[in-house]
Amino acid sequence: MLVLVEIQSLLPGQEKSISSTQRKCTFAEYTVVPEFTLAKIDAAAPLDKVCLLACGFSTGYGAAINTAKVKPGSTCAVFGLGGVGLSVVMGCKAAGASRIIGVDVNKEKFARAKELGATECISPRDFQKPVQEVLTEMTGYGVDYSFEVIGTADTMTAALASCNMSTGVCVVVGEAPSGSVVPMDPLLFLSGRTCKGTLIGGWKMRDSIPKLVSSYLEKKFNSDLLITHTLPIAKINEGFELLRAGKSIRTVLLY
Structure with missing residues (x-):
């Protein structure tokens, strides 16, 4: 199974504050979540690219488009x-x-x-x-x-x-x-x-994520340019070091 994790931009030391529950959920092969939190996206979407749309990209892009207008x-x-x-x-x-x-x-x-x-x-x-x-x-x-x-x-x-x-x-x-x-x-x-x-760029995520994914596939924006590194999950600590050093924008981890 492929599990994709996007390392966000954190304040120094902030990654240490992530709860044990969050860690177990994020890095598990399987997890259980309420159905209403799920959004079905186009099967053609590359997961190692559109993983950014769930939080980081949508928050910033939406802040300009939806919130500030x-x-x-x-x-x-x-x-x-x-x-x-x-x-x-x-x-x-x-x-x-x-x-x-x-x-x-x-x-x-x-x-x-x-x-x-x-x-x-x-x-x-x-x-x-x-x-x-x-x-x-x-x-x-x-x-x-x-x-x-x-x-x-x-x-x-x-x-x-x-x-x-x-x-x-x-x-x-x-x-x-x-x-x-x-x-x-x-x-x-x-x-x-x-x-x-x-908050999350003003999107209603369950409805908006599929639309954002479609926009990505239609090349209306190129969020790929935010991905500077792709690493196996075994090198997650290397990902955090890149983040602390200011050398990465977004690192995608493959499990």
Whole structure:
């Protein structure tokens, strides 16, 4: 039996918090789940490719398409260029955004981001001022849409502050550690900014997964570009090391 596991982009040490139940279920040859959690997909779909659509890709792509409803000709900023962030980039491009600015401290991700649709990329470490000020100067007024795909209080605040003060929309995609508090200046909202969250990109998964798989087969998007490594499950630790080192976007494990 072939079991496919997609290693997600995790915060350092986060993989240690995965429960024993999750581990047993994920790496078993068989498992029992409620019928309503299953979705039937096209038998022609390659499982080692469409496994990304169950969470990472659908979350990022849907954040742009469904949650933000990015408009053609708009300007977007994506904070975090891991697998989910790059999926946001793909969603913004598909929606017709004219300018997509990727933000990440790991410059090795910039080439892949531009390949997927980013028009430019910046690292906060290259500036002496807050990155939200840099983005405001780059655009003249702030971005139309910002996406926080990292999961820290600082980047959530920066993403909101980088938005156009009148009509900007910030979508929080990243998951902050439990108990985190995000301090917000109320004035950021006073003139019209909007901040909203998204869960799995706003899809109703049982209905949407088969449609996303069909779109993949019709080549409406190429999520294969997010897969940088494919390893046997015996090398799962190598997969996590690639992840910690920032050398992988998505690693697919074959069992």
